[in-house]
Amino acid sequence: MEKLRPRTLSGFMELLPAPQMQLERMMEILRETYALYGFTPLDTPAVESAEILLAKGGGETEKQIYRFQKGDSDLALRFDLTVPLAKYVALHAGELAFPFRRYQIGKVYRGERAQRGRFREFYQADIDIIGDGKLDILNEAEIPSIIYTIFRRFGLTRFVIRVNNRKLLNGFYAMLDLSDRSADIMRTVDKLDKIGADKVRTILLEDNGLTEAQADEILQFISITGSNAEVLSRLVTWRGKNELFDLGLEELTAVTKHLSAFGVPEENFAVDLTIARGLDYYTGTVYETTLLDHPEIGSVCSGGRYDNLAEYYTDRQLPGVGISIGLTRLFYVLGEQQMLNPDLPTAPADCLLLPMTEDFSAAVRLATQLRGTGIRTQIYAEQKKFKAKLSYADKLGIPYAVFLGEDEIARGLCSVKDLRTGEQVSLPPAEAIALMQKGVAALQTGSVIRETM
Amino acid sequence: MEKLRPRTLSGFMELLPAPQMQLERMMEILRETYALYGFTPLDTPAVESAEILLAKGGGETEKQIYRFQKGDSDLALRFDLTVPLAKYVALHAGELAFPFRRYQIGKVYRGERAQRGRFREFYQADIDIIGDGKLDILNEAEIPSIIYTIFRRFGLTRFVIRVNNRKLLNGFYAMLDLSDRSADIMRTVDKLDKIGADKVRTILLEDNGLTEAQADEILQFISITGSNAEVLSRLVTWRGKNELFDLGLEELTAVTKHLSAFGVPEENFAVDLTIARGLDYYTGTVYETTLLDHPEIGSVCSGGRYDNLAEYYTDRQLPGVGISIGLTRLFYVLGEQQMLNPDLPTAPADCLLLPMTEDFSAAVRLATQLRGTGIRTQIYAEQKKFKAKLSYADKLGIPYAVFLGEDEIARGLCSVKDLRTGEQVSLPPAEAIALMQKGVAALQTGSVIRETM
Numbered sequence: 001m002e003k004l005r006p007r008t009l010s011g012f013m014e015l016l017p018a019p020q021m022q023l024e025r026m027m028e029i030l031r032e033t034y035a036l037y038g039f040t041p042l043d044t045p046a047v048e049s050a051e052i053l054l055a056k057g058g059g060e061t062e063k064q065i066y067r068f069q070k071g072d073s074d075l076a077l078r079f080d081l082t083v084p085l086a087k088y089v090a091l092h093a094g095e096l097a098f099p100f101r102r103y104q105i106g107k108v109y110r111g112e113r114a115q116r117g118r119f120r121e122f123y124q125a126d127i128d129i130i131g132d133g134k135l136d137i138l139n140e141a142e143i144p145s146i147i148y149t150i151f152r153r154f155g156l157t158r159f160v161i162r163v164n165n166r167k168l169l170n171g172f173y174a175m176l177d178l179s180d181r182s183a184d185i186m187r188t189v190d191k192l193d194k195i196g197a198d199k200v201r202t203i204l205l206e207d208n209g210l211t212e213a214q215a216d217e218i219l220q221f222i223s224i225t226g227s228n229a230e231v232l233s234r235l236v237t238w239r240g241k242n243e244l245f246d247l248g249l250e251e252l253t254a255v256t257k258h259l260s261a262f263g264v265p266e267e268n269f270a271v272d273l274t275i276a277r278g279l280d281y282y283t284g285t286v287y288e289t290t291l292l293d294h295p296e297i298g299s300v301c302s303g304g305r306y307d308n309l310a311e312y313y314t315d316r317q318l319p320g321v322g323i324s325i326g327l328t329r330l331f332y333v334l335g336e337q338q339m340l341n342p343d344l345p346t347a348p349a350d351c352l353l354l355p356m357t358e359d360f361s362a363a364v365r366l367a368t369q370l371r372g373t374g375i376r377t378q379i380y381a382e383q384k385k386f387k388a389k390l391s392y393a394d395k396l397g398i399p400y401a402v403f404l405g406e407d408e409i410a411r412g413l414c415s416v417k418d419l420r421t422g423e424q425v426s427l428p429p430a431e432a433i434a435l436m437q438k439g440v441a442a443l444q445t446g447s448v449i450r451e452t453m
Numbered sequence: 454m455e456k457l458r459p460r461t462l463s464g465f466m467e468l469l470p471a472p473q474m475q476l477e478r479m480m481e482i483l484r485e486t487y488a489l490y491g492f493t494p495l496d497t498p499a500v501e502s503a504e505i506l507l508a509k510g511g512g513e514t515e516k517q518i519y520r521f522q523k524g525d526s527d528l529a530l531r532f533d534l535t536v537p538l539a540k541y542v543a544l545h546a547g548e549l550a551f552p553f554r555r556y557q558i559g560k561v562y563r564g565e566r567a568q569r570g571r572f573r574e575f576y577q578a579d580i581d582i583i584g585d586g587k588l589d590i591l592n593e594a595e596i597p598s599i600i601y602t603i604f605r606r607f608g609l610t611r612f613v614i615r616v617n618n619r620k621l622l623n624g625f626y627a628m629l630d631l632s633d634r635s636a637d638i639m640r641t642v643d644k645l646d647k648i649g650a651d652k653v654r655t656i657l658l659e660d661n662g663l664t665e666a667q668a669d670e671i672l673q674f675i676s677i678t679g680s681n682a683e684v685l686s687r688l689v690t691w692r693g694k695n696e697l698f699d700l701g702l703e704e705l706t707a708v709t710k711h712l713s714a715f716g717v718p719e720e721n722f723a724v725d726l727t728i729a730r731g732l733d734y735y736t737g738t739v740y741e742t743t744l745l746d747h748p749e750i751g752s753v754c755s756g757g758r759y760d761n762l763a764e765y766y767t768d769r770q771l772p773g774v775g776i777s778i779g780l781t782r783l784f785y786v787l788g789e790q791q792m793l794n795p796d797l798p799t800a801p802a803d804c805l806l807l808p809m810t811e812d813f814s815a816a817v818r819l820a821t822q823l824r825g826t827g828i829r830t831q832i833y834a835e836q837k838k839f840k841a842k843l844s845y846a847d848k849l850g851i852p853y854a855v856f857l858g859e860d861e862i863a864r865g866l867c868s869v870k871d872l873r874t875g876e877q878v879s880l881p882p883a884e885a886i887a888l889m890q891k892g893v894a895a896l897q898t899g900s901v902i903r904e905t906m
Contacts, residue, residue: 004508006543006766009526012498014541016548017555024494036824038831040801041477045465045574046499046560047519047530055457066500066528068521070564073462075519077500088467091459095469097848099835101801102470107499111523121498136834138813261817313459348493348554360591364714371489378491381589382552395550 011112011120013328018346018397023331025344025448027105029153030125030325034103037146039127042102044084046109050076053083055312064110077109081126082309082322089130090313098132099139105327117297117336119328128322130309135319137251140285140305141258143323147289147301148264150325155341155447158292159300161264162272165252166282166304169273171245172221172238176214184208186276189222193274193295197223222274228256231271248284255285283307287323293451297333301325334449341450343443347397349378350440354389356405363404366414366429370402373433375440393419399443400436464565464573466781471799471850476784478797478901480558482606483578483778487556490599492580495555497537499562503529505540508765517563530562534579535762535775542583543766551585552592558780570750570789572781581775583762588772590704593738593758594711596776600742600754601717603778608794608900611745612753614717615725618705619735619757622726624698625674625691629667637661639729642675646727646748650676675727681709684724701737708738736760740776746904750786754778787902794903796896800850802831803893807842809858816857819867819882823855826886828893846872852896853889 008014015023031041050067053076066077078084081104089100105125112118127146129139144161151159173182188203197219204215224234235249252271259269277286284305291300303323310318334340351370355363363379370377378398380389393401403415408426416432417424418439427435461467468476484494503520506529519530531537534557542553558578565571580599582592597614604612626635641656650672657668677687688702705724712722730739737758744753756776763771787793804823808816816832823830831851833842846854856868861879869885870877871892880888 001764003767004504004765006540006763007502007505008540008544009498009500009502009528012500014497016545017493017495020494020496023496035801036827036829038802038829040470041473042470043473043476044467045462047462047465047562047574049460049462051457052460066521066523068519070519075462087459087461091461092469097845099833101831109500121500131835134835136836138817138832138834142832258813258817261814263818263821310459311454312457314456348488349491360711361714364591364711365716368716374489376489376491378554379591379595380552381591382584382587383589392550 009120011114011118013119013121013332017348019335019340021346021348022340022344022448023327026154026327026331027123027125029150029448030103030105030327033146033150033153034127037101037127037142039101039103042085042088042104043106044078044081044088044104046078046107047075048078048084048087050074052087052313053078056083064112066109066111078106079110080108081106081124081324082128085126085128085130086310086318087313089318090310090316093132093314093316093318098130099135100130101127102130103127117329117332119332122326122328125325125327126322128309128320130318130320133317133319135305135321137254138258140251140321141255141262143303143321144269144287145259145262145264147287147323147325148262148268151268151289153447155449156291156451157268158451159268160290160292161269161301162275162288162290163252163255163259163269164272164275164286165248165255166276166284166286167244168235168248168252169276171242171248174244175238175242176217178210178214181208181210183280185210185218189218189274190276192222224273228266228269228271231273232256251284277302277304281306281308283319285321291333294333294337297329300330300333337452339449339451341446341448343450344446344448345397345399345440345443347399348376349396349398350376351378351400351402351436352389352393352398353377353379353402353404355379355381356403357409362409366402366404369429370433370436373437375433375436390419399439402432462573464567464571466572466575466785470801472788472793474799474801475793475797475901476780479607479780479784480576480578482901483556483558483603483780486599486603486606487580490554490580490595492554492556495538495541495557496559497531497534497541497557499531499560500528501531501537501540503527505766506531506536509536517565519562519564531559532563533561534559534577534777535581538579538581538583539763540766542771543763543769546585546767546769546771551583552588553583554580555583556580570782570785572785575779575781578778578780579775581762581773583771583773586770586772588758588774590707591711593704593774594708594715596756596774597722597740598712598715598717600740600776600778601715601721604721604742606900608902609744609904610721611904612721613743613745614722614754615728615741615743616705616708616712616722617725617728617739618701618708619729619737619739620697621688621701621705622729624695624701627697628691628695629670631663631667634661634663636733638663638671642671642727643729645675677726681719681722681724684726685709704737730755730757734759734761736772738774744786747786747790750782753783753786790905792902792904794899794901796903797899797901798850798852798893798896800852801829802849802851803829804831804853804855804889805842805846805851806830806832806855806857808832808834809856810862815862819855819857822882823886823889826890828886828889843872852892855885 201215204210275288282304286304288299289301305321307319309320353367367377367379401417408414413426414432415426654668657663677684728741735757739757741752742754758774760772762773806820820830820832854870861867866879867885868879
């Protein structure tokens with residue numbers, strides 16, 4: 001029979017077992033932590049009506065979307081988790097309790113030009129809190145505090161969650177009579193890190209058509225740096241000139257205060273007046289998260305406050321705040337940067353049980369006993385040379401081999417070999433279990449991510 | 454703005470938070486149990502090249518598949534997890550260790566005619582063990598023993614895993630000189646439960662063209678019932694007439710013996726000579742699993758032994774054994790039959806923390822403390838009437854409310870209200886934590902599925 005060359009589509013991540021195990025560990029931390037903060041898991045379909053997904057319209061999205069017909073239906077793969085959430089909340093609003101807090105970890109699809117580190121199928125890990133009409137500002141601090149907790153649980157310390165406020169920005173531009181050009185200006189300002197203040201000034205003057213005075217005031221504004229308290233106190237200069245600005249400053253001050261109360265240390269969050277998030281549906285606090293040692297990869301976790309989650313589907317006003325981790329991309333970058341801790345076990349089992357008798361009954365019973373205590377056990381039943389069996393365990397990184405021969409069975413023992421040290425002992429099952437449980441727990445103590453100095 | 458009516462595609466399951474929580478609990482049991490038996494998680498793309506997915510061809514699959522173009526690519530959504538596994542193993546064979554044991558819980562897509570209980574997007578939860586050239590028979594017993602463990606952990610007791618062997622069947626039909634008609638005959642025999650022995654006999658004679666003697670011998674064969682030992686001993690009658698039959702009998706006997714060693718009680722597995730699994734790629738043991746009280750829904754978990762997993766992609770012989778739980782359908786049926794235990798908590802939080810002061814700092818610190826001990830905590834920060842706050846907790850089924858007012862803060866206490874009993878006590882945080890931990894643990898003791906008598 002002619003064979004077809006097996007292949008996986010480019011831009012679609014498909015991991016070998018060991019890295020997959022590391023990704024699963026990150027997902028488990030996400031699920032656990034989101035749950036700890038009172039978020040409920042949701043799982044919406046990956047396929048939706050194209051009309052629903054494209055309600056907002058817009059060029060880039062429409063070009064990238066995977067869209068297809070099936071029978072009479074015009075279908076598409078979701079390109080984010082926010083639009084399906086909006087649909088879900090609009091559709092089920094009567095059956096939900098607000099504030100509605102949900103997390104969703106799911107694959108989304110974008111037919112981008114394939115390039116290194118860009119994926120066409122990738123996981124997003126989102127949390128959102130949706131209010132009914134109103135939503136307290138505390139939520140805008142809690143959301144980044146959850147990201148802080150997750151990143152620390154991943155093992156990251158060298159990251160900063162950058163926080164800004166769209167009301168503050170919009171109020172500021174209103175003061176300068178630049179409301180109609182604020183979107184352009186924010187796009188220019190966003191380039192500050194990349195091109196520097198001089199070039200930003202040139203673009204503001206030449207392309208955005210600002211006066212020198214306007215450009216200078218903007219540069220003065222965005223060059224405010226220092227501790228969060230310092231930044232906030234410098235902003236007070238502009239207070240009293242525009243209501244929206246004052247409200248934004250009040251919100252930013254509250255979020256900063258609450259973030260401290262949530263235990264987020266100052267080195268992990270910064271008021272940063274240059275970030276704006278392009279999307280025009282953010283209306284309050286906005287977030288971006290950067291890895292200090294890898295600023296080049298941009299934000300790995302972004303979001304913000306919005307006033308109308310589901311405006312395309314319902315008249316009901318549903319304000320909310322949310323944030324999204326680009327999990328597949330983050331995982332890819334961590335791998336590229338050698339930051340995935342290689343000491344954490346990725347073996348599919350804690351123990352490879354080798355029956356040394358023709359009758360497997362005793363081995364099967366021992367396996368059941370081991371599994372009953374939580375030891376992940378594989379029985380190796382294949383007819384292979386002893387050396388091949390041990391090299392199988394080695395290849396997979398299984399930490400323990402357990403041998404069960406006639407002699408052990410007769411004496412009510414089993415032989416446990418620590419495959420890292422080579423040490424072997426014969427013990428009653430209960431002691432063997434205690435030994436392996438201790439060893440396996442010790443292997444699990446590291447974190448998924450290891451920062452290199 | 455004109456609103457678009459929000460909707461979810463028919464045939465695509467989208468759950469409300471409470472049932473979603475129950476489904477998540479089942480998935481967690483699946484992940485934990487599969488891992489306990491030494492299976493590694495895999496996650497292949499939901500989209501593959503259409504050519505790869507359709508390598509085998511075949512009418513029904515091709516009609517049901519979601520297939521579409523993007524740029525020059527001919528793409529399709531996977532319709533099962535077996536074809537992607539075959540591709541994965543063929544593609545990565547050099548980097549895997551065999552036997553390769555993997556589990557995958559993932560969504561698959563079939564554009565079937567939408568009808569009640571039939572889904573177009575649904576989860577399958579698969580395990581497979583792939584050998585390199587050979588695979589020991591023990592694996593064919595271990596696979597159903599894992600299903601037994603999972604179903605018991607779900608809370609099911611009234612189910613039977615039916616086991617048969619294709620070598621036994623093929624050998625039997627060879628004895629009767631009916632090898633060329635065996636597929637037709639098996640399809641007829643498969644209807645025994647539905648139409649009865651007389652009608653099966655009529656079809657065998659009239660449609661399948663058998664002689665009276667052949668039909669009688671088949672009916673005699675498939676009418677063998679009794680304990681597993683009885684069935685196996687009745688099969689001995691035919692031994693010595695066909696090598697394949699003898700080998701099948703040997704395998705079936707070994708699987709039966711090993712299943713006992715794995716601790717699967719006789720009431721949960723049965724040698725059943727009528728099951729065959731339609732697919733012609735099964736070559737040894739085959740399984741079907743039925744719920745005793747709901748035989749009408751057919752098999753909820755099926756699989757078997759095959760000799761050539763990846764024959765369309767590689768010359769390498771990769772025999773294996775696998776089984777698949779139709780999770781979405783099973784979950785749907787359990788819901789319809791009122792078998793999902795309503796006593797298990799589906800709340801997104803264990804505790805709703807109500808700050809009774811204007812300054813939330815103390816509440817935020819207490820929330821952090823509670824979360825640090827594993828208590829899933831939501832701070833309720835909205836400005837609502839006290840009664841509305843409690844009715845929010847009620848609606849979600851959150852078991853505890855914690856109040857923190859000036860008085861409590863001053864005295865270093867918090868007030869815990871058990872929302873089921875109405876009992877309220879003021880305690881230091883450590884004691885409040887112990888109280889809630891105990892209460893939450895007690896709520897978790899039931900199983901996901903509750904069988905009604």
